[in-house]
Amino acid sequence: MANRINNAIKAFADGLPVCVFDSEFREGETDLLFSGEKITEANIRQLRKDCGGLLFLAVGSEIGEMFGLPYLQDLFDEPKLNNSYPVLKELSTNDLQYDSKSAFTLSINHRDTYTGITDTDRCLTTKRFAELSNELLEINCDNKSAMSKLGVEFRTPGHIPVCLEQKGGLDTREGHTELAVALARLAGVTPVVIGAEMLQPNGDAALSVNDAKKWAEERGILFLTGDEIKQIFNQKR
Numbered sequence: 001m002a003n004r005i006n007n008a009i010k011a012f013a014d015g016l017p018v019c020v021f022d023s024e025f026r027e028g029e030t031d032l033l034f035s036g037e038k039i040t041e042a043n044i045r046q047l048r049k050d051c052g053g054l055l056f057l058a059v060g061s062e063i064g065e066m067f068g069l070p071y072l073q074d075l076f077d078e079p080k081l082n083n084s085y086p087v088l089k090e091l092s093t094n095d096l097q098y099d100s101k102s103a104f105t106l107s108i109n110h111r112d113t114y115t116g117i118t119d120t121d122r123c124l125t126t127k128r129f130a131e132l133s134n135e136l137l138e139i140n141c142d143n144k145s146a147m148s149k150l151g152v153e154f155r156t157p158g159h160i161p162v163c164l165e166q167k168g169g170l171d172t173r174e175g176h177t178e179l180a181v182a183l184a185r186l187a188g189v190t191p192v193v194i195g196a197e198m199l200q201p202n203g204d205a206a207l208s209v210n211d212a213k214k215w216a217e218e219r220g221i222l223f224l225t226g227d228e229i230k231q232i233f234n235q236k237r
Helices: 002-013 041-050 061-067 072-076 079-084 119-138 143-153 176-187 209-218 226-236
Strands: 018-021 030-035 052-059 104-110 154-164 192-198 222-225
Touching (some): 018 226, 030 176, 041 052, 041 192, 052 119, 072 079, 176 192, 222 226
Antiparallel strands (some): 018 030
C-alpha cells in the first residue's frame, strides 16, 4: 500500500492525474485531480469529458489568507448584505447533509480570457492562479499587495469556482478540498488543485467507488482514499 501511495504522490508531482475517494460516510464521491501549476488544456478537456461533475479549484488556507478570500457562506450570511439583498437570507446554506459549512469562496476568470469557459480559458485561469500564488507565497507577500496583484490579473465572478481549505486542513475537515490540498503538499507542489467529481454516465449519482477504481485502473491512473491520504500525511508531517 505504501508503494502505491508514494507512486500516486510522485505521479501527481509530475503533473499526472490521481483519483481520490473521500468516504462512504461523507459525499461518497471520487474526484479526478490535477496539480494546478502543471495543468494543460488536454487535462481540462479530460476533466470536462470524463467526469461529469463541477470543475473546481481547491486552494490551501494560506493562499486564502494571503488573498483575503471569504467563504461565500460567511459572506452571504453577513447581516449588512442580508439587509440589502434579503434573498440571500432566504437562500442561506443551513441544511448541508454532508458537512456544516461549504468550502466555496469566489469564482474567478483570468482577465486575458474571453468568456472564461473554454478549455483554453479555464487552463489559463487555473495555471496562472497557481503560478501567482506560488510567486507571492515565496516572497511572503503582504495581504494588501497580494490582493492588488490578484486583481490585476483576475476578475470575479468567473468560470472557475474556488474551494478554500479549512484552516488546520485535515485536522478540522476531511472534504475533497482538504484532501486535494494535502495531496499537493505531499507532492511538494503549490496547494492549488483542479478537479471534478466523477458521476455515473446518466448523471443521476456519483460514480460508485468500484466503478471509479475500474475506470482509473483501465487508464493507468492511481486511486487513493481519504483515509490513505490522511494516514500518510500524518506520518510525514
